Amino acid sequence: MMPPETPAQGLGGMHRIALLGPMGIGKTTAIHALCGSDMVSTDVPNLDRVAHTKEYTTVGAEFGEIDLGDGERVQLCGCPGQDRFDFMRQWAISVSVGIFVMADLHAPDALESTSTLLHETAATPLPPVTLVLSARQASQEQIEAFAAGLMAAGHGVVPVLPVDVRDRNQMLQALGVLVTMLSLRNESL
Template identity: 40%
Template sequence: MVDCDVPNMDPSSAAKENTTVGADFGIVDLDDGEQLHIYGSPGQDRFDFVRGWLLSMAIGVIVMVDANEANAVRTAEQYLQTVYSVSEDMPCMLLLARPVSADVSNRFASQLTTALGIAVPMITADVRERSQMLDALDIFSSLLAAI
């Protein structure tokens, strides 16, 4: 296992102690014997080329956003527009990756739907909780099964 987290040298871009500097990869064994291969890309603009490369091979995308951030709607809109520029038909799900209130979640969903002109499936999960992330992946695998 390789640790891709390093001290954040640009605290103005994100108020967090550590940041990811590489692509992540994992395999989840599904109940039906299938495997879900998961690739993760850092969110910083300087890693756009990684996202482009991953999207060129993807059959579906989970976009993770912290809805508590002031620019969360714009960030999600940019990521989703990037996904849809590769394929308008790609299964896509938005994951609010930090705990949020129902009001914040509803306002975020409403503003994003208005910005995009379409509704995107959205769930909330705490990325630090393995069981919540496995539930999110189970939901996402259902979206993939529909294609």
């Protein structure tokens, strides 16, 4: 039996980044924006329209891949937002070097749900570098207040970037920030 894969082992020139967040926040859309048709989607018709009005929902991990050249690749893994799939989220966190936590800063539970995901991510033996994406339009004041709320909840300084998850260039910029954060962490290890 092989030992479990860790972020630092077994990926060669591939780095995995997980996308976490509530149902309907845009994880599938973000992966599609970055990878186009080179993604595996697990969307099925949404039968629970009480929980969310979206037509389709993700029921398994979704994967996409970006070739950075020189043998370096980034694999994106989107996790379902429903709590019943927490086992999948925990796996994705455990094998990822970076995390995008996606949030709607207008949602009444945004700070609490983001904080929960940040605690879950920080609880791993080698916590992945984490970046929060404000996936719905928000003012600079809202973003700063949200970041301050995360700091007050004990998460330290967590970057919160506004992005339109449908825009490939904005997602690539967010990916660039995460890669820079990873480089800085690796330099300090």
